[in-house]
Amino acid sequence: MRTICFxxxxxxxxxxxxxxxxxxxxxxxxxxxxxxxxxxNKVAKKCYLPMNQLLLELIHKFQGKFKVCFSLSGCILDQMEAYAPEVLRSFQELVDTGHVELLNETYSHSLCALKSESEFKHMVQLHQEKIKHHFKGYEPKVFRNTELIYSDSIGEMVAGMGFDGILSEGAKHILGWKSPNFVYVNAHEPKLKVLLKNFRLSDDIAFRFGEKTWSDYPLTTDKFIGWLNQVPQEDEVINLFMDYETFGEHQWKETGIFEFMRHLPEAVLNRTNFGFSTPSEVIANASPVGKINVPIPISWADEERDLTAWLGNDLQDEAFDRLFELEASVKRSSNPEIQRDWLYLQTSDHFYYMCTKFFSDGDIHAYFSPYESPYEAFINYMNVLSDFILRLKQDEKERIAS
Amino acid sequence: MKVLMFGWEFPPHISGGLGTACYGLVKGMAHHKQDLIFVVPRLWGDEDPLAEFVNASDVEIDYRERRFRDIWKNLTYLEVSSFLIPYLSPEEYHNHTERLLRDQDELESSVLANKFSFSGKYGKDLILEVSRYALVAAQIAKNKKFDLIHAHDWLSFPAGIAAKKMSGKPLIAHVHATEFDRSGQTVNQRVYDIERAGMEAADKIIAVSQLTKNTIVTKYGIAEEKVVVVHNAVLDTSIIRSREQKKVPEKIVTFLGRITFQKGPEYFVEAAYKVIRKDDNVRFVMAGSGDLLNRMIQRVAELRIGTKFHFTGFLKGDDVDKMFALSDVYVMPSVSEPFGISPLEAVRHNTPVIISKQSGVAEVLQNAVKVDFWDIDAMADAIFALLHYNGISKMFKEMGREELKRLKWEHVAKKVIDIYTQTVNQ
Structure with missing residues (x-):
């Protein structure tokens, strides 16, 4: 059966x-x-709580025919513990239905896969433990790297850690004439299945839904069903990958995004030949059509689908390189606060704030940034990093002394 | 002898360095019991009562005086004639002149009112305020008795000229900075014209440094004999012992000032890079803001020295003192600085200084390293030396302190009073 994977x-x-x-x-x-x-707290009220409630209702209503998948970063789980335990409970309730899959990622939504294999493995391990701890021993089988960043060699590392599959972006420049609506395998390690985002249909919901200047505005369930039915019959899976904050935060409640989602499953099940599956089910059921070659890393960000949102300009490269120089000395430290700050300092968002691509995607960047300019973001980050370096040196001194 | 002096601002309400210099000078004058009327566009009431203050906003103009009309005519001529914007299309030019004529009417009606409330700031109506200030000056010149006029910088030059016209008394133009120092090569023609008119109308010109004198002679075509150099001084020459504790183990090298082309921030960054490559035990700080800030941040990132080179943004009040107190070396790499008081502040904090040869302060401060602003190798060398060779930094600290004691405003005031006497007797 053809399927949709959320x-x-x-x-x-x-x-x-x-x-x-x-x-x-x-x-x-x-x-x-x-x-x-x-x-x-704001996002919990506008998005996490109401959307979790809606998904729970839909899962109960369709008794296993509607299912979704989440990846919860370690950072957000830490924030839920500290600031919003009710949100954590509502996710646990969803996972308890058995129709919600959880993915593994790096603990702190890090870019370490691009820099250090040892740190990458460490981060994945930490995240695994976190998921196990909060979700009754749950063990993810499928991996999702930060911002869907993927390359042949990242896939190889992920396969080496025993995962069955990985999610990435159906970027035009890697697919060429190929369709994202099939399962592919890693170019080096055919054991690892690769699911690619259908960015047109995903972004119709995630980015364009409330966009009044869009020629297809407003997006109704009917219209979306129409598009699904136009997808060639031989295509097997439509991967709808998006930020969860799409619902109620990026697209406000007033756009009708919740109503759209409320009616979508029923319409899909009754009026198309699609069903719903989680990534593990897609991987188990569909047979791969071939290898996908990704020698240079791709991501799901911006028009270029590359890494330039986080890395590449001098501000970003300086901050990123200085940070990763510290890996060895962090590993020698047993100070839990150093360990925690090391994780949080790696979060990709810090580098995103330093992006200077103002002209095409800069407005999206500005929306998400707490800083007035990438330069301010850099200054602040480097000041913090400078203090962190001093702490590491101090810690090292104390260790040698004892 | 009584002096009628025109300033633009006076502490505590100041936004530029001019107010501080005027304060020092007036204080020095008071020390020598020099009789002084000090006019500012706006008084706030909390100024130190060192002179007979006149608030220009309070002065009512009596237009029955016919000569006021002549003065105004000259001022409007100055503005319209110097209104030059290149590269306008004919259509834009039409719109522009239309608007200009309309504005001119409005400006005339408000400036020619009996009373006018000055902002005393450096806002968008600056030229309007400068013109009105001249009218007020004419009225004051008519009301008061005095022997000599002293005007500070271009903002009060039209006032000085008007007062001279009314009274026939000699005028001294005091130049603290020229348009070339403020704007580099892209000078504002209107401002330049006003500066030049003031210098030409003056009987004597006081320049705050030899450097400034050179600019006055070469760029404004003024005869060398007409210009006298009188350096600025420091308000308080006492040494500040801060209890501020440094929290980082490294030595700190500081740039503090506006981050603009004139202050030479890029030379500081390049010199920092050279030092950091040799010396792990140092941090550089660039304090301040300005139109080159982002370019400097970019350069620091490019050079990969981001964990050793820090930016603080604009600092005020206590934070400035704190920054001086934490610094081991202070660098002022100005491309063009008529005087530059901040290295003297650094000396007060016991911080050795490196200053560019292109600054007026280099003419008075002997115990400082002086380098050409563009010579980043020499700058890096000097920074390294002051950080590592205690002998030299100790010597600079001690001798700088002694030198500072000689830089008092009363000495400056004495020189200026001598110039008054000579000018009146001529």
Whole structure:
């Protein structure tokens, strides 16, 4: 049977507080508790709680015919524990239905796969433990890397860790004439199945839904069903991958996004030959059509679907390289606060704020950034990192002394 | 002898360095019991009562005086004639002149009112305020008795000229900065014209440094004999012992000022890079903001020195003192600085300084390393030396302190009073 695979990314970074030069060497508390708590609570109210409630109703209503998949970053799980335990409970309730799959990712939504295999494995391990801990021993089988960043070699590392599949972007420049609506395998390691996002249909919901200047506005369930029925009959799977905050946060409730989702499953089940599956089910049922070659990493961001949202300009590269120089010395430390800050400092969002691509996608970047400019983001991050380096040196000294 | 002095601002309500310099000078004058009327566009009431203050906003103009009309005519001429914007299409030019004529009417009706409330700031109506200030000056010149006029910088030059016209008394133009220092090569022609008119109308010109004198002679075509150099001084020459504790183990090298082309921030960044490659035990700080800030951040990232080179943004009040107190070396790499008081502040905090040869302060401060602003190798060398060779930094600290004690405003005031006497007697 042809199927739709919904995957929602759930993540919030730990944002840095304004950290001035004068504080270097003195203040080791980097995180903006106030804004992190406020944003978490705001998004919980607008998105996580109402959308979880809606999904729970739909899952109960269709008794196993409707299912979804989540990836919850370690950061968001930490924030739920600290600021919004009711949100964590509502996710647990969803997973308890048995019709919700959870993915494995890096603990702190990190870009480490691009830099350090050892850190990557460490992060994946930490996240696995976190999921196990919160979801009754749940063990994810499928992997999702930060921002769907994927390449042949990242896939190889993921296969090496025993995963059956990985999610990525159906970027035009890697697919060419091929369709994202099939299952592919990693170019080096055919054991690893690769699911690719159908970015047109996904972004119709995630980005364009409430866009009044879009020629297809408003997007109704009828219209979407029409598009699904136009998909060639031989295509097997439509991967609808998006940020969970699409529902109620990026697309406000007033756009009708919740009503759209409320009616979609019934319409799909009654008026198309599609069903719903989780990534593991897709991988188990569909047979791969071939290898997908991705020698240079891709992501799901911006028009280019590359890494330039996080890395590539001098600000980003400087911050990223200085951070990863510290890996070995962090690993030698047994200080739990150093370990925690090391994780949170890796979160991709910090590098996203330093992006200078103002002209095409800059407005999206500006929307998500707590800083007025990428330069401010850089200054603040580097001040914090400078203090972190001093702490590491101090820690090392104390270790040698004892 | 009584002096009629025109300033633009006076502490505590100041936004530029001019107010501080005027304050120092007036204080020095008070020390020598020099009789002084000090006019500012706006008084706030909390100024130090060092002179007979006149608030220009309170002065009512009596238009029965016919000569006021002549003065105004000259001022409007100055504005319209110098209104030059290149590269306008004919249509844009039409719109522009239309608007200009309309504005001109409005400006005339408000400026020619009996009373006018000055903002005393450096806002968008600056030229309007400068013109009105001249009218007020004419009225004051008519009401008061005095022997000599002293005007500070272009903002009060039209006032000085008007007062001279009314009274026939000699005028001294005091130049703290020229348009070339403020804007580099892209000078505002209107401002330049006003500066030049003031210099030409003056009987004597005081320049705050030899450097400034050179600019006045070469760029404004003023005869060398007409210009006297009188350096600025420091309000308080006492040493500040801060209890501020440094929280980082490294030495700190600081740039503090506006991050603009004139201050030479890029030379500081390049020199920092050279030092950091040799020395792990140092941090560089660029404090301040300005139109080159982002370019400097970009450059620091490019050079991959982001964990050793920090930016603080604009600092005020206590944070400025804190920054000086934390610094081990202070660098002022200005491309063009008529005087530059901040290295002297650094000396007060016991911080050795490196200053560019293109700054007026280099003429008075002997115990400082002086380098050409563009010579980043020499700058890096000097930074390294002051950080590592205690002998030299200790010597600079001690001797700088002694030198500072000689830089008092009363000495400056004495020189200026001598110039008054000479000018009146000529």
């Amino acid at each position: 995957y929602f990314q759930v993540h919030q970074p730990f944002r840095l507080k304004p950290y001035r030069f004068f504080e270097i060497g003195d203040d080791h508390d980097y995180w903006d508790d106030y804004s992190n708590r406020n944003i978490m």
